[in-house]
Amino acid sequence: DAASKAAADPYAKEGNIAPKIVKLSPQEEAEILKDVKVPEGFDVTLFSNWQAANYPVYVAAAPNGDLYVSSDGNGSLGREPGRGRVLRLRDTDGDGRADEVKEFVKNVDSPRGLIWDHDRLYLLHPPHISVYFDRDGDGIAEDSKKLIDGIAFGFADRPADHTTNGLELGIDGWIYIAGGDFGFMKATGTDGRTLQHRGGGVIRFRPDGSGLEIYATGTRNILGTPMSPLCDLFARDNTNDGGGWDVRFHHFSGLEDHGYPRLYKNFGEEHVPPLADYGGGSGCGSVYLHEPGFPDEWNHAPITCDWGRTASFVHTVQRQGASFAEITEPRPFIQMTRPTDADVDAMSAVYQASWKGPATFKWEGPNVGYIVRVTPKGYQPEPLPDFEKMSDAELVAALDSPSHIRTLTAQRTLLRREVNPVLSEALLALAKNPDKELKTRVAALYALIQVFEIDATNIKWLEPIASLVTENDLEPFVLRAIADLKFNPANQELPLEVFDDLVVMGLKSENSRSRIEALILSTRQRSKWGNSTEFGLFGNPMPMITALLADPDPRVAHTAFRALAMLGAKDAVIEALLSGPNPKGAAFALMRMHDVPGIVDDLLAKLAAEKRPETRQLLLATLCRLAQREGEWTGDSWGTRPDTRGPYYQPVKWAESDKILAALKSTLDAASPEEAAFL
Structure with a gap:
């Protein structure tokens, strides 16, 4: 019975077992792997059993295959002390099985999404986000710093159900948060910026803890946001237990509202639809796969885990205007009991965690979970370079890798280097090079943008970066990059007409993604616009923005009314309601202007x-x-x-x-x- 079972478990009230490597016999490993099914053309090994890493909630692979694991015996409903920790698993002999485990963070409540970057681990652990440093590489964090305070509720208020969940580092230099719908009251970043969010969605911040902002809203309980090399974000959502919101597949473009819980039932015209609705299930973690060695049918795609459907799924998506369409049914990739998360390293190995065992939502004894490693059969990856020893020129060249993980690692290494004109010119030249893949040029562009905090000393770089907007394929990425620049126009003598010109160019673009990025860029300039009568050389951009209320692309039209509401542009929007091509869209904007x-x-x-x-x-x-x-x-x-x-x-x-x-x-x-x- 339950009482005798609890008495037999010394950890029934608190704590967790010390992790250790327990070598299994081939028969024991095969028995566990009976639970796993992968497509033809892939090899699978048992990377870790429960003795080394139990209750795996999230996993993050370093480029070399070291695996960081958020191990949380409390799950979503427990809140007992000493259950959570972060582990580092390492395969030292290359057989696809971890033979070393370290307690990277020995005791932390509710470890969730995590990202490894060079010598540090970004960790979301409600109610905070911290960065943990391992500068000597011994697998144990010696120091930490809180980046975001109050980004979720802590145990004093509630367990970590529907909490703030996964983390994703983009090639644009932002960390994206998958936010559950229980939200947060007052999140505070390192720059003092505060934010409240009652609902689910995507929140983002810079790796130094600054720039905290809501990127998209209106989801339920998303756990991961797989992101492509071109900054396309996706998520598999969760059902609301029979209330008409089933497992939805979302694409996030910025500023948009996905409708939960306020709009999806009765105000369908005011939110964006999902790419797909799968019915039942339970969305969990995810990974975007863009690595060499994987067959095309499994590559260049978001992969999402579904606990209830016992598999991770590959989504075949195709750009459709400013958003995407899912053109085939999702296909199961790694099938297992209760998958929680997946990640990929720079050697084309995917790691996926399972919560198989007696536990469902909280502690039920120590023997819960395992992690597998899946690789393309017969594929031999190129040796991993020592990025720290590479020259600036070699790192710029490495941005052209077929591996997104290697590209991102090269970019992060460059960003730790001293800024110098030779490096900046090399990045600009790569971004301009029409013979290179778009993802390579985008990686170079965002490296260049992140190198500078634009001020009077380096303002000369603003115009050449902005001039890249004339490269058609790069146009939306330049608009996004300029919108993301760190600068304070109130304190600097900056040529703000550059921004006006870019907004106008983007609003008039034939590229619907560019039109959305121009709308977002306009909201970044709202202190200058709104109902102002002072505009740049190209005149008042508001008629161009209100014209997009009738854009043939529904994602653009939606973003237009959201942007106009943020801008508080009542005069232009009232005029659009009275005489514009989409009066209803204008009304949607005005309905959100209480504070104007x-x-x-x-x-x-x-x-x-x-x-x-x-x-x-x-x-x-x-x-x-x-x-x-x-x-x-x-x-x-x-x-x-x-x-x-x-x-x-x-x-x-x-x-x-x-x-x-x-x-x-x-x-x-x-x-x-x-x-x-x-x-």
């Missing part, structure tokens, strides 16, 4: 003067939406089945509510039968 001074008075004035029934209905709908707003969150949980009626989860009255309600009542009293029925 004068918004209600302006709308009421337009309503009083407006005679056209369709336009009056849009003005009335906008005022009805503005009559309430989302209430202040005090940290309470909305649980696994929140109210989905929308458009607010916690609607409350605000300063302008009474004025709006009085106007709506008087309008109703004088309304035609048709308008009264609408109201």
Whole structure:
């Protein structure tokens, strides 16, 4: 029974076993591997059993194949002390099996997503994100620094279910967070920037802990965001247990809302649809595979784990405008019981973790989990170079590797070097080279962008970087890179017309991804724009932005109304509602402008003067939406089945509510039968 079982487990109340290497016989290993199935053309070995790394939640491979494992005996529902740690597994003899284990971080609650970079490990461990340093390479962290405070709830409030989850380092130099929908009250970065998010989505920050921001919102409980060499982000979401939100496959482009829980049931026009809806399952961790040796049908694709469907799946996606389409059903890649996460090293080896054993959501004894290593049959990888010993020129050349992991490693190594004109010129030349693959040019561009914090001493680099926008394929990446620049225009003499020119060029581009990146770039300039009457050489860009409300690409049109709401551009948007090509899109933007001074008075004035029934209905709908707003969150949980009626989860009255309600009542009293029925 349960009582005798607990008595037999010395760790029933707290703690975890000390990890150790236990060599299995071929028969014992084969018995475990009966649980694993891989496609034809792949070899699989048991990299680790539960004795070396139990309860594996997330894994992160170093380029050389060292594997860092978030081992968490509390799972999603436990919160007992001493259950969590981070382990380093190493295969010293090259047989595909770990023969060394170290406790990299001996005791940390709820270890989740992790990234290895040279001599440091970025770790998300609710409620914080820290970086742990291992400068002597002995497999044990000797020092750490908190980067983000309060990015999730801690054990004092709740266990780590629906928490802030995976981490992904992009070639653009940002770390992307897969955020669960229980959200966070007040996250604070190293630069003092604070953020609150009631919901799930993608959050990002720079590796130094600065620049914290919401990248996309409206998901449920995503655990990973596999990212391509071209900065395409995806995720496999979780179901809301029968409430109409099944396992969805998302693509993230920036600024967008995916609809959970406020919009997906009743406000479908105001959120982006998923690429796919798979029905039941339970999305977990993920990896983007872009490595040599893998057959085409398994390569250059996001791979997501599904606990409930007992496999990781390869997604065949094809760019479709500013987003993607999944053109075939996902195909199972590594099948196993309860897969939790996967990662790939620079030697074309994939590592995937399983939670096989008696545990489901919390501690059930020590014998839970294993990790496998999967490689393309017969493939011999090129020897891994010593990146630290390579010259700047060799590292720039290494950006052209067929391995994304090697490209990223070369780029990270370059970013630790002293900035010098020769290196900068070499990166610029590679970014300009039309004979190179786009991913190589993008890696060079983002290396160049990250080398500089633009100020008066290196402003000369801004124009040549911006000039790359004329290279058609590079256009969206240049716009994104310029938007991401670290600089403070208030304190520097910078040629801001460069930014205006780029925005205008992007907004007019035939490339729908460029149009989205231009919209995002415009929101970065919102202190200068909004309802300002001062614009650059090309005049007021707002009509060009409002024109995108009617963009034929639905992802662009969605992003346009989200951007206009962020910009608070009420005058231009009201004009677009009255006479633009997509008045409804304009209304969606206005519905999100509670904090723009004068918004209600302006709308009421337009309503009083407006005679056209369709336009009056849009003005009335906008005022009805503005009559309430989302209430202040005090940290309470909305649980696994929140109210989905929308458009607010916690609607409350605000300063302008009474004025709006009085106007709506008087309008109703004088309304035609048709308008009264609408109201």
